[in-house]
Amino acid sequence: MRARLAIAASSTVVELREVVLARKPQALLQASPKATVPVLVLPDDTVLEQSLDIMLWALRRNDPLQWLPASAPEMDRAMALIAQCDGDFKANLDRYKYPNRYALADGLAYRALGAVFLQTLNTCAKAQGFLHGGQVGLADAAIAPFVRQFAHTDPAWFAAQPWPALQQWLADFEASNLYLRAMHKYPTWVPDLR
Numbered sequence: 001m002r003a004r005l006a007i008a009a010s011s012t013v014v015e016l017r018e019v020v021l022a023r024k025p026q027a028l029l030q031a032s033p034k035a036t037v038p039v040l041v042l043p044d045d046t047v048l049e050q051s052l053d054i055m056l057w058a059l060r061r062n063d064p065l066q067w068l069p070a071s072a073p074e075m076d077r078a079m080a081l082i083a084q085c086d087g088d089f090k091a092n093l094d095r096y097k098y099p100n101r102y103a104l105a106d107g108l109a110y111r112a113l114g115a116v117f118l119q120t121l122n123t124c125a126k127a128q129g130f131l132h133g134g135q136v137g138l139a140d141a142a143i144a145p146f147v148r149q150f151a152h153t154d155p156a157w158f159a160a161q162p163w164p165a166l167q168q169w170l171a172d173f174e175a176s177n178l179y180l181r182a183m184h185k186y187p188t189w190v191p192d193l194r
Contacts, residue, residue, distance in 0.1 A: 006055035126165035
């Protein structure tokens with residue numbers, strides 16, 4: 001999702017191939033042995049396999065919405081917030097959302113751990129409306145899809161939390177044209193059929 005957001009925000013033209021991971025096409029396996037998504041194959045055959053790498057590649061090519069922080073210290077702060085999301089928060093999200101995969105009776109302890117990061121995000125959103133700065137930026141686009149997953153695991157619980165700034169930030173994200181474009185469902189790609 002976040003790779004698609006950055007590609008759309010940067011107006012980068014790509015050939016999007018929607019795949020079903022239960023039936024991984026040979027082209028995906030050849031491009032990336034890890035065979036997870038997203039995968040971006042560049043014209044020079046360089047392969048980007050991490051969504052954050054794809055975001056940075058696209059935005060460094062073209063950043064008309066000025067998502068990239070303007071200075072190195074601002075970029076460091078944004079990347080540190082994204083690293084928190086991609087590290088502990090994502091691990092807690094996975095265990096909260098899919099406790100069976102981790103042989104857990106439920107994911108409530110991990111929901112509580114994830115809530116600590118969400119409180120940090122609420123503080124950021126309360127202070128400036130967005131996660132890092134006065135407008136949507138790299139950190140917002142990189143983190144929002146995971147906050148969305150967390151919120152949608154138990155919407156009533158999320159709505160009951162004392163995080164009005166974060167809840168509004170997420171609602172605004174989900175209502176944005178860019179998000180709606182990135183969420184568009186495409187037919188499954190079939191090799192040799194364009």
